[in-house]
Structure formats: C-alpha cells, structure tokens
Amino acid sequence: MHIGFIGLGKMGFNLVGNLVRHGHTVVGYDINEELVNAVRETGATGVTSLQDLYDKLPEKRVLWLMIPAGPLIDNVIEQLLAMMQPGDVVIDGGNSHFQDSIRRHTYLKEKGIGFLDCGTSGGISGALNGACTMVGGDADVIEPLHAVFNDISVENGYLYTGPGGSGHFTKMVHNGIEYGMMQSIAEGFEVLSKSQFPFDYEAVARMWSNGSVIRGWLMELTENAFKKDANLDEIQGRMFSSGEGKWTLETALDLGVPTPVIALSLIMRYRSLQDDTFTGKVVAALRNEFGGHAVAKK
Numbered sequence: 001m002h003i004g005f006i007g008l009g010k011m012g013f014n015l016v017g018n019l020v021r022h023g024h025t026v027v028g029y030d031i032n033e034e035l036v037n038a039v040r041e042t043g044a045t046g047v048t049s050l051q052d053l054y055d056k057l058p059e060k061r062v063l064w065l066m067i068p069a070g071p072l073i074d075n076v077i078e079q080l081l082a083m084m085q086p087g088d089v090v091i092d093g094g095n096s097h098f099q100d101s102i103r104r105h106t107y108l109k110e111k112g113i114g115f116l117d118c119g120t121s122g123g124i125s126g127a128l129n130g131a132c133t134m135v136g137g138d139a140d141v142i143e144p145l146h147a148v149f150n151d152i153s154v155e156n157g158y159l160y161t162g163p164g165g166s167g168h169f170t171k172m173v174h175n176g177i178e179y180g181m182m183q184s185i186a187e188g189f190e191v192l193s194k195s196q197f198p199f200d201y202e203a204v205a206r207m208w209s210n211g212s213v214i215r216g217w218l219m220e221l222t223e224n225a226f227k228k229d230a231n232l233d234e235i236q237g238r239m240f241s242s243g244e245g246k247w248t249l250e251t252a253l254d255l256g257v258p259t260p261v262i263a264l265s266l267i268m269r270y271r272s273l274q275d276d277t278f279t280g281k282v283v284a285a286l287r288n289e290f291g292g293h294a295v296a297k298k
C-alpha cells in the first residue's frame with residue numbers, strides 16, 4: 001500500500017522503517033530536513049513539503065500523522081484539507097486525547113474523509129520491530145487497512161477497537177495502567193533499597209523477570225536500567241508525564257470509577273517534580289505545634 005507519513009521523529013521514523021520492510025511504499029515528510037534525508041536511507045521517499053507528499057500518493061490517499069498531540073494535529077489537518085479529496089484517510093498514530101479524536105472524526109467525515117485514531121504502544125523498538133496498535137474509526141474506512149496494521153504490529157498486537165475515538169481511549173487507559181505498574185515496581189525497589197540486605201537490584205529484576213508473577217517487559221526494562229547504572233546514581237527521581245495518566249484519571253472520575261492506584265501514581269509524578277513543598281512545611285509545622293514533634297530545619 002502507498003502511505004504518506006507525516007512526522008519522522010523517534011516513533012515515526014521507525015514506523016516508516018517497519019512499513020518499508022513489509023513492502024509498503026512510503027513517502028515521508030518532516031519539517032526537519034535532516035530527518036527527511038535520513039528517511040531516504042530506509043527506502044522511503046523523503047519530501048520537504050506536504051503538497052509534495054500529497055502529490056506523490058495515488059488516489060484514496062492514506063496520510064499517517066505521527067506528530068505531537070494537541071493543536072498541531074488540527075493545524076496539519078487544516079493544511080491537508082486544502083488538498084484532500086473525499087475518500088482520503090487520515091490516521092493519527094500519536095497520543096491524542098480521545099475526545100479530540102472523536103471531534104476530528106466527525107469533522108473529517110462531514111467532508112468525506114476517513115479518520116482513524118491509532119494508539120501506538122511498544123516504544124521506539126516496537127515501532128521498528130513490531131508495535132502494538134489499537135485503532136478506532138469507521139469499519140468501512142479501516143477495512144482496507146487491517147493488513148497494514150497487522151504488518152506493523154507483533155502477532156496478536158493489533159486490535160480494531162470500534163468507533164472513532166476508541167483507539168485513543170484504549171491507549172489512554174493502557175497508559176494509566178502503565179503509570180500504576182511502573183510506580184508499583186519502583187516502590188518495591190525502594191523498599192529493597194531501604195532494607196538491611198545488600199541487594200543487587202539488577203540481579204533481583206532479572207530473577208523476577210523469569211518465572212515470577214510480576215515478570216514482564218517493564219521488569220526486563222528495570223533490569224536493563226540497573227545494568228547501566230547499578231544504583232541509578234546518575235539520574236534524578238523526577239518523573240515527567242505527557243498527559244495520558246491525567247486523562248485516564250479525569251475520565252475515570254467522569255465515569256465514577258474509583259482508580260486509586262492510577263490517581264496516586266499520577267500524583268507521585270507531580271510530587272517528584274518539586275524539591276520541597278509548602279504542603280510538607282505546613283504539615284511539619286502543625287505536627288510541631290500540636291505535639292512538639294521535631295521539624296527538619298534548613
């Protein structure tokens with residue numbers, strides 16, 4: 001299949017390589033010309049304008065966006081609308097909010113253009129070697145593209161999730177789960193680190209990766225991290241987040257679903273970004289006021 005790929009960052013670049021390896025004809029575009037040059041090495045055609053990308057594709061064009069979520073998606077869709085014809089399809093492969101995807105689905109459908117929201121998981125290596133894809137949209141729009149999603153995904157790692165928005169909804173929940181699992185693993189290792197035993201964290205993670213109930217990719221990645229830096233001395237414990245955990249919690253609250261693990265995982269990420277907190281000072285001061293309990297002075 002012919003595919004126009006917009007956004008050749010870490011994920012997009014590797015997805016292009018994956019598509020080319022599976023025999024698809026890809027035209028890749030990015031505002032960064034170095035990436036456009038580099039993508040030519042994968043066997044894709046590199047172009048430096050959206051118009052050129054569009055013109056190089058046969059009718060019923062497939063335009064795959066792998067760019068940061070938010071207004072940029074709307075911006076690029078508006079640029080494409082100046083060229084697109086009914087029958088064309090836009091795929092958003094990034095981490096967009098599912099409500100935005102529902103809106104874009106409706107907006108483009110009114111113009112005869114298909115829209116698929118594709119949650120893409122598995123990180124950078126998965127993008128190249130076999131991703132996990134969860135895709136929402138109209139059944140007739142996705143029908144000719146099932147084979148493509150199957151091609152770029154690991155075996156059984158692709159699911160058509162249903163109506164527009166459901167792909168990104170599924171990805172959002174996946175990421176909420178990811179927050180909770182990572183926080184739990186991290187807390188376990190902190191308990192190990194505070195114990196009286198001289199644990200080798202890499203060895204523990206390797207052992208837990210083999211046969212235990214908590215084995216899995218995140219545990220394997222934990223082993224990798226400790227292999228590189230035995231006590232993680234080289235990094236700070238600041239846990240950034242790009243929004244999906246927050247959206248999962250907001251959505252759960254809207255739906256009346258109690259999600260304490262995901263909620264606290266998210267809050268711990270926010271807490272990790274603060275060196276000291278006013279909240280902490282107030283609680284410490286109150287303990288001191290009512291009970292004379294010691295406070296740590298600066």
Ligand SMILES: O=C(O)[C@H](O)[C@@H](O)[C@H](O)[C@H](O)COP(=O)(O)O
Nearest residue numbers: 121122123175240241242243244
């Ligand atoms: O499934 C995946 O491959 C990941 O979930 C990925 O999509 C996610 O965006 C990053 O891991 C960062 O997420 P946070 O910045 O929210 O931690």
